[in-house]
Amino acid sequence: MLYWERPYHTIVVLTMTILIIYKEWVGKAMSASLIWLVAKMVQERGNRMREKYDEVITVSTASDQSMTESIVSAQYGLISLHQIMQQTNVAIMKMRSIYTAKAYKHASLVMAAIVGLAIFLAVLPLKYVIMSGILYCFVMTSAVGKYMSNYHSNRRMKEWWDSIPIVPVRVVDGRVG
Incomplete structure (x- = not known):
């Protein structure tokens, strides 16, 4: 969109964005997006996507490096980056599990929370949400917020x-030979 590869789509998105901000419909646009997300989740649940995707992700272990080169590369790699990537992958797989309703109770809870958030954003003006968010950030980093935090x-x-x-x-082991 930003590079104007498809000018018609870019103009439509730009016009809609300016109109939404000008008319102060940001909260309603976010609310509509959240409702659309819940509708897609319900559609996935209805299509029984969780049974279709028992094996969602395929990982190939093929490599051009020898075993020694792989070990040396691993020694000099950033271990913390590897851990972050693992945590991110697990989080993505958990979110996918919620989206496809593989975790049925969790998906229902998330959909209810999204609908609640959508109603909240549709009813309350966005400026109050932003002001509350800023106030929350300032309060929770203060001594009072640390005292109020609940373990x-x-x-x-x-x-x-x-x-x-x-x-x-x-x-999937992609090695040949």
């Missing part, structure tokens, strides 16, 4: 996240 709710949220099953992964 139990954070632990429950982590337990909920950890209970989401990831989509199955099939590893």
Whole structure:
């Protein structure tokens, strides 16, 4: 869109964006996007996509390097980056599990939360949401916010996240010979 590869689409998106901001429909546009996301999730659930995608992701282990070169490369690699990538992959697989309703209860809870957020954004003017967000950030980083933070709710949220099953992964060895 930004590079004007398809000028008609770029003009339409630009016009709609300016109109939404000018008319102060940002909250309603975000709300409509969230409702669209829930509709797509319900459609996926209706199509039984979770049964179709028992093996969603294929990983190839083919490599042009020898075993020694691979070990040397791994030694000099950034271990922390590797861990971040693993966590990101797991998070993506968990989100995919929620989206395709593989984790049915989690998907229902997320859809209800998205609908609630969509209604909240449709009813409340965006400027109040932004002001509340800024106030929340300032309060939670202060001493009062640190005192108010609840360890139990954070632990429950982590337990909920950890209970989401990831989509199955099939590893394919792409080596020839």
